[in-house]
Amino acid sequence: MAAETFSQSLPQPTVRAFASRRSHVIYRSLQREIVLGMLAPRSALLELELANRFEVSQGTIREALLLLQEEGLVHRMAHRGTVIADCRAEDAEELIRLRHDIECRGVRRAMARRGMALVDDLRHHLAAMQEAAAAGDEYLLSVHDRAFHAGLFEQADLPPVQPVLARCLIHAHRFKILHPDQQRDLLETANRHQVIIDAVAAGDAGAAVEALSHHITTIVDFGPSVLGASA
Structure with missing residues (x-):
């Protein structure tokens, strides 16, 4: 089988220069x-x-x-x-805690730098997620979901941290997909991002942090609060 081809419209991760x-x-x-x-x-x-x-x-x-x-x-x-790599709950839990800290601090910086200019891109990613959900394509939904969060954090202008967040994002999605008890309706998964967009559109950094915090800590169910053990 020859190498599969992928749509050029897919969000493209950072690729090292040696990669053809x-x-x-x-x-x-x-x-x-x-x-x-x-x-x-x-x-x-x-x-x-x-x-x-x-x-x-x-x-x-x-x-x-x-x-x-x-x-x-x-x-x-x-x-x-x-x-x-294995796909263990303890790894996913630690990565979600790390992701929470990175994104919740980063969104304030991103909004201070870009403000309303962020909103169109976020809405574009949400529309792509909704389209993937309607098609029942769980992987493509995860690709656009990751692009939503990575794109928002990119505007915080903290390039050394971006690869760390990228790893957190993909492992959280993988854990959820490989553990059926953690999954939810695909369209619901996409639409959970609307409250984040609304907070950014309102220019309310506090609400954006709160929305992101709830979003991240409820991606999978690790009990009352995934942050509790690190408090």
Whole structure:
């Protein structure tokens, strides 16, 4: 099977300079399969098998695997190969706490710098989420959901922190998808972002922080408050 192609309209994550377009397509394909559980946690990925599947060189496969490694979706170990990361509640909980701190502080800075200019982009991402939800495409919904949050934080102008948030976002989505008891209706998932947009549109930073805080801490159910243990 040749490498799958992806719509150019999809939000594009930051890609290291060494990554070719072909390796990026393979990275996106493997990311989808890992997030949806089509490639199971703790299972091995063999470069030669992937090279044959996508009809590319092993070097191209290594580029794709390095991008997945940067997101923490795979672990690459010398002389031991590549293993898909586990998907544990304790990891997801810590990453959600970290995400909460990053986003809730970042939104104030983003609003101070960009104000109402943020709103159109946020509405665009919400519309894309709603379209993916209507199509029943859980992965595409997660892509646009991550783009919503990453795009809002990007305006805080804290580039070294952006990759940290990106990792938090994808692991939270993966955990929710791979644990059916944590899932909710896809359209509800999309529409939960409206209250954030409303607060930003009103220019109310306090309300935006409150909306983001509630949104993040209720992504998955870890009990009365995911922040309680860190208080």
